[in-house]
Amino acid sequence: MRVLLWHVHGSWTTSFVHGRHEYLLPVTPDRGPYGRGRARTWDWPPNVLEVSPGALTHEYVDVVVVQRPEEEALAREWLHRRPGRDLPLVYVEHNAPQGRIAELRHPMADRNDVLLVHVTHFNALFWDVGTTPQRVIEHGIVDPGDQYTGEFERAAVVVNEPLRRWRVTGTDLIPVIDEVLPVDLFGMGARAAARTLGVRPLEDLPQAELHREMARRRVYVHPVRWTSLGLSLVEAMQLGMPVVALATTAVPESVPAEAGVVSNDPAVLGGALRTLRADAEEARRVGKAARTHALERFGLDRFLADWDELLEEVAQ
Secondary structure, X not given: OEEEEOOOOHHHHHHHOOOOOEEEEEEOOOOOOOOEOOOXXXXXXXXXXXXXXXXXXXXXXXEEEEOOHHHHHHHHHHHOOOEOOOEOEEEEEOOOOOOOHHHOEOOOOOOOOOEEEEOOHHHHHHOEOOOOOEEEOOOOEOOOOOOOOOOEEEEEEEOOOHHHHOOOOOHHHHHHHHHHOOEEEEOOOHHHHHHHHOOEEEOOOOHHHHHHHHHOEEEEEEOOOOOXXXXXXXXXXXXXXXXXXXXXOXXXXXXXXXXXXXXXXXXXXXXXXXXXXXXXXXHHHHHHHHHHHHHHHOEHHHHHHHHHHHHHHHHO
C-alpha cells in the first residue's frame, strides 16, 4: 500500500513508517512545515520516499493520512484528487483539545468522508467529533533498548517549546523540581527556557544521542499538565527509567504503580524524587518494571498491526 502523509511529529512518524507499506512524504526546496521530507535526526527505513508536490499528480496513492486541517486541501491540490471521495482519508489527531469543555469541537466533526484516529482514549473522550467515525490507536515506538544507568543524580525533563507552552507543559514547575533533584532540560527550545528557569539545557540532539543522555539521569520527570501522552514518557520507560509524573490526561493509565510515582500532590512527587535520588538500586528496580510495562503496552509490533488493520479496512 502507498500512503501519503506529512512529516509533522518526528517521533510518531518514526514508528509509523516502520510498517510494511511505502510512505510518500512531500518535500519542498525550503523543507518548510508542509514539505519537510525525510527526517534528519531520526533513523527512517528506505521505504520512506520524498516526493515533490508537482510529482504527486503522477504518483499512485492508496490512502491519505493527514494530521493538520490544511493538509486536506494540499492533498487535493497536489494529487488532483479529492481525499475522502476519490481515495480514503484518515485524520490523525495527536493532541488533547484546548479550551472550555463545552467548546472542544474537532475541526473534522460531523463528517462521513474521513476516519478520525486518536492516540489516546483520553483524547477521544474529550474531543467533540459529532458523527465522524473515530478510532483509538495508542502509541507504539521503536525499542531504544535498555540503556538506563542513572549514573547522574539528576532529573531528565523533555519538553518542546517550553516557554511558549509554559503552564500547559508544566514548565513553571521545573524550578520546583530542580530544588529537589537538579534538572537537565531536553527538547526544542530548551536553551532559551533554561536561561529563564535556571536549569541546564540539552537540545538539538539526534534521537539516539538523546536517548543515551536521558538514560544517564536518575529519573524521568513528566511535569505536563495538559497535553496528549508524550512519546518522551514512553521512550523513557522503554529505556528503563523510573518515572515521576503528574496524574493528568492519559498518564495514570499508562504508568502503573510499579513503574514510578504518579500524583498531583507536590509532597508525594517530591518524596519520590528524594527516594530515587538516594537509592540507586530502587531506581533501577522501578525502571526495569517501567520498561517491562512499556514494551508490552507500547510495543512497535502492536502499533503497526493496529495500523495495518485500519489501513486495509479503509482501502477496501
